[in-house]
Amino acid sequence: MSVVPISYYLVLSAILFGLGAVAVVFKRNIITIFMGIELMLNAVNLAFVAFARAHGQLDGLVFVFFVIVVAAAEAAVGLAIVIMLTKNRQSLNVERDSLLKF
Amino acid sequence: MPILDHLWIIIALPLVGSAINGLLGKNWPKSVINTIAIGSVSLSFLAVLELIREFAQLPADQIPWVKDYFTWITAGSFRVDFSLQIDQLTIVMLLVVTFVSSLVHIYSTGYMAHEGGYYRFFAYLNLFVFFMLTLVMGANLLVMFVGWEGVGLCSYLLIGFWFLKQSAIAAGKKAFITTRLGDLAFTVGILLAFWTFGSLNFGDMFKSVSQMQADTMAHAGTITTIAILLFIGAIGKSAQLPLYVWLPDAMEGPTPVSALIHAATMVTAGVYMVARMNPVFSRAPIAMLVVAIVGALTAFYAATIGLLQTDIKKVLAYSTVSQLGYMFLGCGVGAYAAGVFHLMTHAFFKGLLFLAAGSVIHAMGGEQDMRNMGGLRKQIPITYWTMLIATLAIAGIPGFAGFFSKDEILDAAGSGPHKNLVLWLLGLIGAGLTSFYMFRLIFLTFFGEERFDHHKVHVHESPSNMTVPLMVLAFLSIFGGWVAAPHLVGGTDHFEAFLHPVFAAYAPENAGVEQNASLAGSAGASGEVASSPALELLHAILGPPVIVAVIGLALAWWFYIRKPEVPEKLERSMPGVYNLIYNKYWVDEIYNALFVAPLLFISRYVLWHLVDEGIIDGIVNGSASTARGMGGKLRELQSGNARSYATWVVLGAVGFAVLLLALVGASR
Numbered sequence: 001m002s003v004v005p006i007s008y009y010l011v012l013s014a015i016l017f018g019l020g021a022v023a024v025v026f027k028r029n030i031i032t033i034f035m036g037i038e039l040m041l042n043a044v045n046l047a048f049v050a051f052a053r054a055h056g057q058l059d060g061l062v063f064v065f066f067v068i069v070v071a072a073a074e075a076a077v078g079l080a081i082v083i084m085l086t087k088n089r090q091s092l093n094v095e096r097d098s099l100l101k102f
Numbered sequence: 103m104p105i106l107d108h109l110w111i112i113i114a115l116p117l118v119g120s121a122i123n124g125l126l127g128k129n130w131p132k133s134v135i136n137t138i139a140i141g142s143v144s145l146s147f148l149a150v151l152e153l154i155r156e157f158a159q160l161p162a163d164q165i166p167w168v169k170d171y172f173t174w175i176t177a178g179s180f181r182v183d184f185s186l187q188i189d190q191l192t193i194v195m196l197l198v199v200t201f202v203s204s205l206v207h208i209y210s211t212g213y214m215a216h217e218g219g220y221y222r223f224f225a226y227l228n229l230f231v232f233f234m235l236t237l238v239m240g241a242n243l244l245v246m247f248v249g250w251e252g253v254g255l256c257s258y259l260l261i262g263f264w265f266l267k268q269s270a271i272a273a274g275k276k277a278f279i280t281t282r283l284g285d286l287a288f289t290v291g292i293l294l295a296f297w298t299f300g301s302l303n304f305g306d307m308f309k310s311v312s313q314m315q316a317d318t319m320a321h322a323g324t325i326t327t328i329a330i331l332l333f334i335g336a337i338g339k340s341a342q343l344p345l346y347v348w349l350p351d352a353m354e355g356p357t358p359v360s361a362l363i364h365a366a367t368m369v370t371a372g373v374y375m376v377a378r379m380n381p382v383f384s385r386a387p388i389a390m391l392v393v394a395i396v397g398a399l400t401a402f403y404a405a406t407i408g409l410l411q412t413d414i415k416k417v418l419a420y421s422t423v424s425q426l427g428y429m430f431l432g433c434g435v436g437a438y439a440a441g442v443f444h445l446m447t448h449a450f451f452k453g454l455l456f457l458a459a460g461s462v463i464h465a466m467g468g469e470q471d472m473r474n475m476g477g478l479r480k481q482i483p484i485t486y487w488t489m490l491i492a493t494l495a496i497a498g499i500p501g502f503a504g505f506f507s508k509d510e511i512l513d514a515a516g517s518g519p520h521k522n523l524v525l526w527l528l529g530l531i532g533a534g535l536t537s538f539y540m541f542r543l544i545f546l547t548f549f550g551e552e553r554f555d556h557h558k559v560h561v562h563e564s565p566s567n568m569t570v571p572l573m574v575l576a577f578l579s580i581f582g583g584w585v586a587a588p589h590l591v592g593g594t595d596h597f598e599a600f601l602h603p604v605f606a607a608y609a610p611e612n613a614g615v616e617q618n619a620s621l622a623g624s625a626g627a628s629g630e631v632a633s634s635p636a637l638e639l640l641h642a643i644l645g646p647p648v649i650v651a652v653i654g655l656a657l658a659w660w661f662y663i664r665k666p667e668v669p670e671k672l673e674r675s676m677p678g679v680y681n682l683i684y685n686k687y688w689v690d691e692i693y694n695a696l697f698v699a700p701l702l703f704i705s706r707y708v709l710w711h712l713v714d715e716g717i718i719d720g721i722v723n724g725s726a727s728t729a730r731g732m733g734g735k736l737r738e739l740q741s742g743n744a745r746s747y748a749t750w751v752v753l754g755a756v757g758f759a760v761l762l763l764a765l766v767g768a769s770r
Binding site (some may be wrong): 021025026028033094095097098099101 | 742
């Protein structure tokens with residue numbers, strides 16, 4: 001059984017990360033931006049797992065667990081903020097929430 | 103408790119009084135303030151009396167009696183102690199200062215009774231006494247200088263006492279700034295004295311200067327410079343030419359202040375200083391001549407201005423300048439004792455003149471212009487009689503205090519060891535002018551018809567707390583000079599004999615002989631064959647000073663009583679001279695144009711508008727506006743738009759990654 005080269009994983013990871021970043025930068029819907037962020041986090045997870053397998057070490061896997069925990073916490077806090085924003089403004093458009101400035 | 107061991111009590115009492123009244127007395131009743139103010143000064147006076155009793159028993163080798171209290175400054179070989187000293191000259195000054203101060207304090211309780219800031223007035227007055235006593239008791243030049251500057255400060259505070267009055271504020275500033283010019287020279291003189299003598303203690307300095315006599319020529323220039331620098335300080339403080347301009351303006355202050363500070367005590371500080379430094383001055387003949395010339399010129403010059411003044415206090419102010427000139431003339435011709443003697447009698451009669459003038463002003467409800475007075479002698483008899491006595495004293499009528507002292511000065515100028523006939527003549531004419539303008543004041547104020555509206559002015563004699571000091575001073579204006587009376591008939595001048603140790607201890611050898619000779623009693627008619635006492639008395643009483651004084655009196659009587667139209671005729675016949683003198687030789691205007699205006703111009707346009715506003719403010723404002731401009735640009739980055747932040751983050755991350763790759767690629 002032939003081994004899939006690591007570069008395949010890395011390229012997939014980079015594509016996923018790029019898609020996530022593009023979603024964060026260009027989309028206006030806050031839920032979509034959230035999904036973009038999740039996409040970026042999981043792209044990084046993929047890269048970690050690929051390196052861990054390629055080098056036969058556990059460090060990358062440990063990091064993945066941390067990232068998953070952080071992502072869960074981020075989703076909990078972030079979605080709470082989203083709910084509050086939506087309640088107050090009846091909109092998911094981030095363009096309108098630009099009060100935090102000078 | 104022997105007061106000689108506790109000299110500090112004398113100066114501490116007024117200071118404590120000042121501190122209590124000034125810090126706490128704002129809402130106290132006047133009786134409490136009076137008790138503290140008068141109490142502290144009169145206790146000080148009593149302490150001086152006790153001091154004199156003890157001083158009389160002191161053996162001669164313990165005089166001057168010096169007390170060191172603490173080391174004030176040490177730096178390398180420079181060491182100054184806070185120390186006080188007592189000798190005969192100090193005794194005289196202490197008596198005059200504490201006694202006249204006490205009287206003026208009592209008088210002020212009447213004069214200032216209806217004024218605001220009552221506690222403030224007495225706090226300043228007490229503070230003044232403290233500084234004046236420090237000045238006369240200081241045992242070195244620096245302690246003396248503390249008092250010297252302190253009395254200047256009190257003078258400033260009291261001239262500007264009515265601080266809502268623009269002219270009073272201006273006069274206070276003028277006095278302070280003008281005397282500061284003299285003080286600058288005084289400070290340099292102190293430094294030079296330390297550099298030359300190695301100490302600022304009077305005793306050490308005088309010992310040092312008397313040992314320098316061996317090589318006189320090497321040090322003559324330095325000693326002359328020191329003497330002249332110190333004398334410039336005295337010119338400022340004692341209102342001599344050309345720095346006298348502040349004293350007439352100082353009359354803006356309350357009248358008791360004019361009496362105490364600007365007539366009796368503070369302005370005589372310069373005379374005291376010259377007398378105190380007599381070993382230095384005696385070894386600087388050029389400086390002595392300068393002192394005598396400035397004194398004689400001032401005596402004459404100020405007397406001419408006094409002739410035409412119409413403000414009763416201004417007449418007295420110019421008279422004070424003139425009399426101070428006599429004191430310096432006396433010191434300048436080597437008759438220090440005569441100068442100090444005139445200082446003392448002047449304190450009595452000029453203090454009295456001012457207090458009486460204050461009483462007149464009080465009676466007239468604030469009117470100071472003599473043209474609006476007249477005929478007051480019936481309504482305010484006590485003021486009239488006391489003021490008349492003081493006028494007779496200042497004019498030098500025989501029997502009154504001023505006669506003895508002024509006669510001694512003119513005598514020394516005319517026939518003493520340093521005689522100078524030109525200066526003598528100036529002083530003599532000045533004496534005639536003095537007599538004229540003083541009797542003019544009396545005649546305009548108390549004689550003739552009443553030139554004021556009876557319905558508006560309610561003329562009334564002053565309360566007893568004002569008239570009693572007048573009477574006490576009147577008594578002294580008559581008898582204060584009699585200590586020197588035996589001198590007239592060839593006997594001892596007790597005043598000069600008392601002060602003799604001070605002026606003889608370090609006198610140059612040649613002058614010492616002359617001083618002893620004059621003590622023997624021949625100075626009254628030196629150069630003439632000694633004759634019987636009666637003849638000498640006649641000679642003294644009918645001497646030139648008395649003759650000119652009587653002429654002055656007669657002229658004043660002729661001008662202002664007999665033929666009141668004469669002054670106007672004279673005024674019309676020579677308008678040039680009249681205007682020149684009436685406008686005080688335009689000295690204020692000249693000083694304004696020469697010094698004040700250029701200084702103001704430089705301050706306003708160069709220092710203020712150019713340097714301060716242009717350069718200094720420019721730098722500060724420029725850096726502020728640069729920071730603000732940059733901040734304005736940078737704050738636009740913070741738009742509040744989450745997506746734009748995200749874009750920056752991504753761009754940053756990409757940029758960082760590119761950089762990292764480039765660096766990794768470069769290191770391969």
